[in-house]
Amino acid sequence: MKKYNYNSGPAILPETVLEQAAQAVIDFNGLGLSILEIGHRTEWFINVLEEASSLVKELLQLDDSFEVLFLQGGATTQFMQVPMNLLGESDTASYCDNGIWGSKAIKEAKLFGNVHIACSSKDRGHAYIPRELTVPQHSKYLHFTSNNTVEGSQWHFIPEANVPLVADMSSDIFSRELPFDKFSLIYAGAQKNAGAAGVTIVIVKKDILGKIGRAIPSILDYRNHIEAKSLLNTPPVFSIYVSMLTMRWIKQEGGLTEMERRAQQRSNILYETLDTLNVFEGKVDKQDRSLMNATFTAKTPELEKLFLEECNANGMVGVKGHRTVGGLRVSMYNAMPVSTVEVFCDLLKTFDRKHS
Amino acid sequence: MKKYNYNSGPAILPETVLEQAAQAVIDFNGLGLSILEIGHRTEWFINVLEEASSLVKELLQLDDSFEVLFLQGGATTQFMQVPMNLLGESDTASYCDNGIWGSKAIKEAKLFGNVHIACSSKDRGHAYIPRELTVPQHSKYLHFTSNNTVEGSQWHFIPEANVPLVADMSSDIFSRELPFDKFSLIYAGAQKNAGAAGVTIVIVKKDILGKIGRAIPSILDYRNHIEAKSLLNTPPVFSIYVSMLTMRWIKQEGGLTEMERRAQQRSNILYETLDTLNVFEGKVDKQDRSLMNATFTAKTPELEKLFLEECNANGMVGVKGHRTVGGLRVSMYNAMPVSTVEVFCDLLKTFDRKHS
Numbered sequence: 001m002k003k004y005n006y007n008s009g010p011a012i013l014p015e016t017v018l019e020q021a022a023q024a025v026i027d028f029n030g031l032g033l034s035i036l037e038i039g040h041r042t043e044w045f046i047n048v049l050e051e052a053s054s055l056v057k058e059l060l061q062l063d064d065s066f067e068v069l070f071l072q073g074g075a076t077t078q079f080m081q082v083p084m085n086l087l088g089e090s091d092t093a094s095y096c097d098n099g100i101w102g103s104k105a106i107k108e109a110k111l112f113g114n115v116h117i118a119c120s121s122k123d124r125g126h127a128y129i130p131r132e133l134t135v136p137q138h139s140k141y142l143h144f145t146s147n148n149t150v151e152g153s154q155w156h157f158i159p160e161a162n163v164p165l166v167a168d169m170s171s172d173i174f175s176r177e178l179p180f181d182k183f184s185l186i187y188a189g190a191q192k193n194a195g196a197a198g199v200t201i202v203i204v205k206k207d208i209l210g211k212i213g214r215a216i217p218s219i220l221d222y223r224n225h226i227e228a229k230s231l232l233n234t235p236p237v238f239s240i241y242v243s244m245l246t247m248r249w250i251k252q253e254g255g256l257t258e259m260e261r262r263a264q265q266r267s268n269i270l271y272e273t274l275d276t277l278n279v280f281e282g283k284v285d286k287q288d289r290s291l292m293n294a295t296f297t298a299k300t301p302e303l304e305k306l307f308l309e310e311c312n313a314n315g316m317v318g319v320k321g322h323r324t325v326g327g328l329r330v331s332m333y334n335a336m337p338v339s340t341v342e343v344f345c346d347l348l349k350t351f352d353r354k355h356s
Numbered sequence: 357m358k359k360y361n362y363n364s365g366p367a368i369l370p371e372t373v374l375e376q377a378a379q380a381v382i383d384f385n386g387l388g389l390s391i392l393e394i395g396h397r398t399e400w401f402i403n404v405l406e407e408a409s410s411l412v413k414e415l416l417q418l419d420d421s422f423e424v425l426f427l428q429g430g431a432t433t434q435f436m437q438v439p440m441n442l443l444g445e446s447d448t449a450s451y452c453d454n455g456i457w458g459s460k461a462i463k464e465a466k467l468f469g470n471v472h473i474a475c476s477s478k479d480r481g482h483a484y485i486p487r488e489l490t491v492p493q494h495s496k497y498l499h500f501t502s503n504n505t506v507e508g509s510q511w512h513f514i515p516e517a518n519v520p521l522v523a524d525m526s527s528d529i530f531s532r533e534l535p536f537d538k539f540s541l542i543y544a545g546a547q548k549n550a551g552a553a554g555v556t557i558v559i560v561k562k563d564i565l566g567k568i569g570r571a572i573p574s575i576l577d578y579r580n581h582i583e584a585k586s587l588l589n590t591p592p593v594f595s596i597y598v599s600m601l602t603m604r605w606i607k608q609e610g611g612l613t614e615m616e617r618r619a620q621q622r623s624n625i626l627y628e629t630l631d632t633l634n635v636f637e638g639k640v641d642k643q644d645r646s647l648m649n650a651t652f653t654a655k656t657p658e659l660e661k662l663f664l665e666e667c668n669a670n671g672m673v674g675v676k677g678h679r680t681v682g683g684l685r686v687s688m689y690n691a692m693p694v695s696t697v698e699v700f701c702d703l704l705k706t707f708d709r710k711h712s
Contacts, residue, residue, distance in 0.1 A: 009590065010392060010394060018393075019382070022382045025378035033673065037361055037374075039363050073433075076588065080573035197594070217435075217464055235553065236554035237366055238552055238594060318395060
């Protein structure tokens with residue numbers, strides 16, 4: 001029996017993507033070869049790479065001043081690769097400190113230059129998005145995490161700053177419309193809305209590169225990947241293919257307009273239910289709640305444990321909060337049908353009635 | 357129709373591995389979830405990771421003084437990660453300059469410390485493995501590429517040196533028996549004998565780490581990956597699973613003893629045929645020929661082009677030499693049946709008779 005998958009990432013993918021991916025592992029496009037066996041410099045794979053790259057630009061409505069790269073190592077690698085490429089030793093970058101991932105990005109940036117904290121939500125356990133930012137005008141860039149997967153908060157506006165914007169969009173890329181062309185660099189691990197684990201999408205405006213003097217190892221220099229069109233070395237072929245299939249699916253379903261409509265619908269159902277209950281309580285200020293990851297607690301640790309057991313008994317996986325913060329969490333990415341949220345809300349309500 | 361696959365990597369994989377991998381993309385172990393959708397910190401995936409790690413140690417006969425890591429970024433990332441972790445700014449490392457990949461490793465190492473060239477085969481286009489090495493005793497390590505995928509040469513002995521040995525075994529790991537415990541660090545991109553693209557196996561002896569003062573970004577510090585048991589961030593779940601399946605297959609087929617026997621058999625057939633022909637000629641000194649990648653040329657560029665067309669017409673892919681060196685190349689990794697080499701030799705002979 002198919003499970004209900006509320007994982008925060010790796011996470012639920014469209015069934016049609018899984019079917020096509022499985023087929024390609026046996027025989028890719030009727031070639032008589034598996035997608036795992038084809039050379040990465042063959043026309044076959046270059047077509048995949050080019051379609052993937054075009055789809056990123058089409059979905060995000062970006063022009064040719066942006067380059068799309070498919071790299072490895074996840075957002076955690078970008079935490080150091082961004083400042084290594086953009087931040088000179090005596091330069092300053094501004095960072096928003098709004099969650100565990102943003103804090104990790106700050107830690108790595110400090111190895112390369114000066115970090116100014118533009119805003120912080122530490123005072124209330126990152127349960128909100130600050131409205132007030134200070135961004136020194138000499139900042140090389142302003143970095144923020146557009147959606148905080150662990151804490152369940154999301155920026156529903158783009159921070160104002162007259163410096164280049166850099167965003168970690170790992171957990172909400174392709175889930176809503178934004179003026180993406182206002183950003184200078186966007187990165188996202190694929191394993192939430194953009195495919196399977198193993199590939200990181202990096203979108204970079206060429207004009208911000210090449211401005212620092214540091215010697216950068218070849219594999220970490222964005223310019224080398226741009227020049228090599230993501231074929232500097234063997235790329236993660238299968239993961240890129242799955243991302244391409246996922247983006248094709250997004251486009252076919254109606255693009256980001258439709259993804260955002262569905263995300264609103266799913267999260268409305270979830271949060272509206274949550275707010276009527278006695279046993280459960282949302283963790284994040286209402287206006288800053290994430291459309292992707294809803295975090296909440298039960299009244300007691302015992303009730304949380306009991307609820308997780310009931311989820312388990314009902315074939316619902318991935319409901320436990322992140323190991324660093326505890327509590328409960330439901331992730332509702334692009335591929336999740338509304339019915340999967342409804343089933344979960346039914347369980348919430350039944351449990352609440354029983355334990356109120 | 358299934359193609360004959362002579363790709364140098366990504367390359368041929370065992371059919372049973374492909375079938376199991378495809379099944380897992382639909383439903384992993386009957387869980388009702390795809391391998392692409394499961395959390396990387398679930399018991400389900402931790403079991404995969406632990407089995408993969410155990411299999412590496414079992415196949416290479418390594419004890420617990422070694423740690424096995426599953427990282428991202430390919431050998432090219434290791435080119436800089438090795439010296440970043442092992443080579444202090446004023447230290448010296450010795451490198452064997454025996455092929456394109458070794459040369460790239462040297463270039464990256466120079467960013468971190470002093471590089472001494474222990475030997476070089478540049479004088480004859482890397483068509484042999486040098487017997488004479490100079491390794492200063494203060495070298496932090498000696499680095500060599502055990503098999504030169506592009507040039508078609510292979511070290512059939514381990515270089516003598518009283519310093520820690522570091523080897524790039526990307527294209528011959530798991531293909532032969534060696535005293536692997538003599539090495540301090542071994543790395544290999546998986547996409548030849550060890551699985552699909554997207555994961556790099558790194559085997560490291562703990563006692564060589566932590567000896568330099570450099571600040572290392574978290575994601576590039578081997579010690580962090582050891583502490584986190586390859587779960588420092590989201591690992592390439594599917595690629596690790598395919599590597600685990602591939603190693604299971606190697607073990608079931610008889611381990612490295614049997615892999616080496618088959619490699620000898622395949623390459624003997626190929627080289628013995630090659631040496632009887634008029635139109636074709638091997639590129640590497642006989643004693644240093646690779647059991648994995650046979651490189652050769654035809655008498656004229658026109659004949660090479662014609663031969664590649666015949667390969668294509670016969671469903672044989674991946675026979676073109678690496679873009680940097682030209683010529684012809686046949687890769688014969690673990691998963692290749694002897695019959696696939698025989699079919700190729702038949703074509704070689706027919707072509708040779710016709711054009712002699």
